Amino acid sequence: MPRYEFKEGSSNKFWEISLSGTSFTTRWGRIGTDGQEKTQSFSDTATAKKEYDKLVREKEKKGYELVGDGEGDEDGDGEAGESASNPELEATIFSNPDNADAYLVYGDWLQRQGDPRGELIALQHAALQASGDEAANLKKQIAKHLKSFKDALLGDLADALDEEELKVEWHLGFIRSARVGQKDYDSDRDIAELVKELLAHPSARFIRGLTIGMAHFDDENDYGDVITALTEALDGLGGSKTLQNLFIGDFEFPDDTEISWSHLHDISALYKLLPDLRSLRLRGGSLELGKVDLPELREFTVETGGLPLSAVKSIASAKWPKLERLEVWFGQDNYGGEGGVEDIQPILDGKGLPALKSLGLCNAEFVDELCKVLPKAKVLPRLERLDLSQGTMSDEGARILAESAAAFAHLKHLDFTRNTLTDEGERAVAKLCPSVSAGNQRDYDEDYRYSAVGE
Numbered sequence: 001m002p003r004y005e006f007k008e009g010s011s012n013k014f015w016e017i018s019l020s021g022t023s024f025t026t027r028w029g030r031i032g033t034d035g036q037e038k039t040q041s042f043s044d045t046a047t048a049k050k051e052y053d054k055l056v057r058e059k060e061k062k063g064y065e066l067v068g069d070g071e072g073d074e075d076g077d078g079e080a081g082e083s084a085s086n087p088e089l090e091a092t093i094f095s096n097p098d099n100a101d102a103y104l105v106y107g108d109w110l111q112r113q114g115d116p117r118g119e120l121i122a123l124q125h126a127a128l129q130a131s132g133d134e135a136a137n138l139k140k141q142i143a144k145h146l147k148s149f150k151d152a153l154l155g156d157l158a159d160a161l162d163e164e165e166l167k168v169e170w171h172l173g174f175i176r177s178a179r180v181g182q183k184d185y186d187s188d189r190d191i192a193e194l195v196k197e198l199l200a201h202p203s204a205r206f207i208r209g210l211t212i213g214m215a216h217f218d219d220e221n222d223y224g225d226v227i228t229a230l231t232e233a234l235d236g237l238g239g240s241k242t243l244q245n246l247f248i249g250d251f252e253f254p255d256d257t258e259i260s261w262s263h264l265h266d267i268s269a270l271y272k273l274l275p276d277l278r279s280l281r282l283r284g285g286s287l288e289l290g291k292v293d294l295p296e297l298r299e300f301t302v303e304t305g306g307l308p309l310s311a312v313k314s315i316a317s318a319k320w321p322k323l324e325r326l327e328v329w330f331g332q333d334n335y336g337g338e339g340g341v342e343d344i345q346p347i348l349d350g351k352g353l354p355a356l357k358s359l360g361l362c363n364a365e366f367v368d369e370l371c372k373v374l375p376k377a378k379v380l381p382r383l384e385r386l387d388l389s390q391g392t393m394s395d396e397g398a399r400i401l402a403e404s405a406a407a408f409a410h411l412k413h414l415d416f417t418r419n420t421l422t423d424e425g426e427r428a429v430a431k432l433c434p435s436v437s438a439g440n441q442r443d444y445d446e447d448y449r450y451s452a453v454g455e
Contacts, residue, residue, distance in 0.1 A: 002056075002114075004064035005031060015059055019052045019122055020108035021045055026055070045104075045126040049141075083152075083202035084113035090205065094241045097206055100125060103172040110173070116149035117203065121173030146170065153203055157194075165189045166198070175204045181213020181250065191215045192229035199233040199240075209245035214256055221262040223248060223284065227270070234273035243274055249283025249303070258455045260285040260305040260335045268292075285336060287311050292318035299325040305363075305454045306336030312343050319352035326353070327360030327387065332454035340366045341373060350379035360387035360415075363451040367391035367419065368400075375404035387415040389437075390452035394444060395425035402428040409433055418452045420444040 004015045014035065016027040022042050029035020042048040060066075089106040096102065103121050110118030123145060127138040151158050160166035160180070165187065167179040180194050191212070198204050215226045227248070234240055248267070253259040264282055268290030271277075279299040287304060289311045294300075297320050302311070307330050315328060326347070331337030341348075350356065356379065361370060367388055374380060386408070398421055401408065408414065411433040417440045421429075426438045442452065 003067050004056075004059050005067050006062065006064045007031075008063060013064075015064055017052065017055060018111050019048060019119060020111055021104050021122060021125075022048050024048055024052050044129065045122055049122060049126055049138075053141075083117070084110055084115040085202060086110075093206055097208070097242050100128075100172060103174075107173060116145065116152050117173040120145055120149075120153070120170065124170065124172050142170075155201065157197060157201060157203075160189065160194055163187075163189070165191075166194065169209075171208075174206045175201075176207065177209030177211070177245070178204065178207060179211040179213060179250065181211075182215065182217050185217045187217060192225040195226060195229045196233045199230075199237065206242045207240070208242055210243060211247040211250045213250045217256070221251065221257045221284070222265075223263060224265045227265060227267055231269045231273065234270070239273040239275060241276065244276055244278040246270075246274065246277060246279070247281040247283075249281075251283070253283075253453075254455075258305070259283065259303065259453060260331075260455050264288075266290060285331075289314035289318075292320070294318075295321060297323055299323070301325075301327040301360075303327075303329045303363075303453075304331050304337075305329075306331035306334075307338065308336055309338035309343065312339035316344050316346040317352075320355075321352075322355050323353055324355050325358040325360075326356060327358075327362060329363035329390070329453065330361070330365070330451065331363055332450050333365065334450070335454045337365065337451070337454075341369050348373060348377040348379055350377075350382060353379065356382060358385040358387075359383055360389075362387055363390040363453050364388075365392050365449070365451050367393035368397040371397035371400045374401070375407040380407060381410065383411060385413045385415075386411055388419070389415045390418045392449045392451060393419035393421060393425075394449075395422055395428065398425035398428040401432060405432055413437070418442060420449060 002017055006013045012031045014029065014031050018025045022045050023039055025037060025039045027035050027037045042051065086106065086109055089109055092102045093099070093106060104125060107118045107121030110121070123138060123142050127135055127142060130138055146153065154161060157166055161168065164183050165181060168175045169177045178198055180191055180198060182189050182191060212226060215221055215223050248264065249262060251257060251262065262284030263286035264284040265286055266288040268288070271293050276296050277294055278296055280294065280297060281301040283303040285304050285306055287302065287307065292314055300323060307328065330339065344361070347353065359379065364370065371393065393416060413435040414429070414433050416429055416438040419441060420443065421438065421441045422444060426441065429438055430436055
């Protein structure tokens with residue numbers, strides 16, 4: 001509870017105030033006594049916060065000075081202390097992470113402990129309900145609060161935030177999503193350790209999204225130690241009850257590194273630790289998926305310059321009862337790309353994919369062969385979108401699809417960009433469905449045909 005004191009002449013008084021949702025409690029009296037206490041309630045959290053701020057300003061004008069737990073200072077030097085924790089209240093949030101009321105209850109408790117996340121919950125909840133000038137004012141207060149209490153809210157993570165190797169989004173007092181990754185070639189940040197620190201931090205207790213950028217600018221970008229650290233951190237927590245979105249490999253290729261110079265390795269140990277994962281995106285090479293078991297997953301994307309046959313088979317044999325979007329980049333033979341139409345037949349048959357609406361079979365060197373079987377693929381009638389971009393599709397493949405145009409007419413969108421079609425091929429597929437992307441084609445060469453992304 002923020003405490004203010006006034007010492008002048010014979011005066012030796014204190015004044016404390018604690019904001020809790022739609023009410024606040026004040027306590028005042030002579031220093032050394034328990035003083036008196038009063039609670040005031042208001043119609044909403046925004047009004048309560050407005051009156052709270054008004055009273056604080058009045059006391060400051062009278063000469064009261066903040067001591068102990070307070071709002072920090074304008075330069076963001078809020079001290080980092082041990083964050084408060086209430087397992088019972090946290091369990092309520094874990095049971096329904098979208099229940100704002102559970103956060104407000106926890107926020108009330110946190111404010112009584114002097115934890116700055118308590119007031120942050122109240123401010124952010126009020127901002128969600130507000131509009132216009134009130135919303136703009138609350139956003140300014142939130143920004144000020146985050147700056148003033150940066151060290152208390154983030155602890156050792158604050159340095160990574162300052163160096164732009166950690167980016168966070170706050171929601172109802174906690175980190176909702178985060179991105180970690182080295183900034184540039186001058187960085188010596190251990191991203192594996194940063195991942196561990198982040199997931200162990202109380203402010204990330206209810207994290208929903210995690211993005212991992214460059215792990216190593218120096219030499220090849222290997223994610224082996226990061227994935228090990230991620231696995232160990234989640235295992236130490238007993239798995240994550242809230243993490244829903246995971247992206248490993250958020251880098252620009254070829255500017256940051258080549259896609260095949262990034263190594264993902266085996267990620268299968270993560271599955272059991274992320275029971276509520278909804279979106280998984282992977283970018284890089286050397287990928288092993290093992291037996292995929294992600295029953296809540298809605299989106300799966302793998303972007304690679306060379307997908308090994310074992311990974312192709314893992315994807316083809318996976319059972320994703322709720323998966324709505326699947327995008328696979330197969331890559332070039334020169335960079336480890338393996339497999340063909342026969343290896344993805346279970347996908348074409350729609351096995352284990354009852355909810356699939358969007359299918360991307362991209363960056364493949366077997367697109368013409370794929371065109372021969374697509375018109376009769378069992379999965380096709382279920383789809384709304386089909387992506388065959390970045391491959392080696394020729395005018396022959398386009399002609400085959402055009403001859404079975406009726407099979408594709410129900411689609412909302414088709415993507416043939418960055419293949420090897422001529423103007424004639426583009427015209428052949430242009431009207432297969434209401435929306436077709438077929439521009440930005442690469443030169444066709446009978447003897448030199450590769451998918452768009454390899455190295």
